[in-house]
Amino acid sequence: MDLRALVVEEARSWVGTPFVHEQRVKGVGIDCATILAEVYERSGGPHIVLPHYDIQWNQHVDGEPYLEALMLHCVEVLFKDVHHAQIDPRKGYPLAWWDRISTPLPGDVGLWKFGRCWAHCTIVIEWPLVLNPMMHGKVELEYAQTIGSCSTYAGRMRLLRPRMFL
Numbered sequence: 001m002d003l004r005a006l007v008v009e010e011a012r013s014w015v016g017t018p019f020v021h022e023q024r025v026k027g028v029g030i031d032c033a034t035i036l037a038e039v040y041e042r043s044g045g046p047h048i049v050l051p052h053y054d055i056q057w058n059q060h061v062d063g064e065p066y067l068e069a070l071m072l073h074c075v076e077v078l079f080k081d082v083h084h085a086q087i088d089p090r091k092g093y094p095l096a097w098w099d100r101i102s103t104p105l106p107g108d109v110g111l112w113k114f115g116r117c118w119a120h121c122t123i124v125i126e127w128p129l130v131l132n133p134m135m136h137g138k139v140e141l142e143y144a145q146t147i148g149s150c151s152t153y154a155g156r157m158r159l160l161r162p163r164m165f166l
Helices: 003-012 032-042 065-070 095-100
Strands: 074-077 109-114 117-126 129-133 139-143 156-162
Touching: 003 032, 003 117, 032 117, 032 129, 065 109, 065 117, 095 156
Parallel strands: none
Antiparallel strands: 074 156, 109 117, 109 156, 117 129, 129 139
């Protein structure tokens, strides 16, 4: 089984786990940061130590701490001709572009803006189906188009590729 298939299989095994801030126990509790660490570690990636973070940190910061932490383990997938499209990649790309130009691969990470910064991640299962650990709910499989409808950048996503795939 290839590495991407291992990541997807592990990610699917977390479906139904309740959202519990800073937890990392399958079937008991997980959040969108800890699920990334657990899924990729259990699939052969590096051990990831997460510092303590407040559940509302994305409402109170001006920087991009989540994005900066993710970039230690990922690279961003960008469109080659961003300037021609007149879009700022820091604002994310419209979801329709991912369908037409650069389809996300299984195991990639979708990054979403909630609050003041990029603060929520999903794991691509089979685009546009993603694994989504949502606050006040459980880990579910969901279509990317339904995520972030109340976000500042509704319908936009940044795509990250874990370095373990490179």
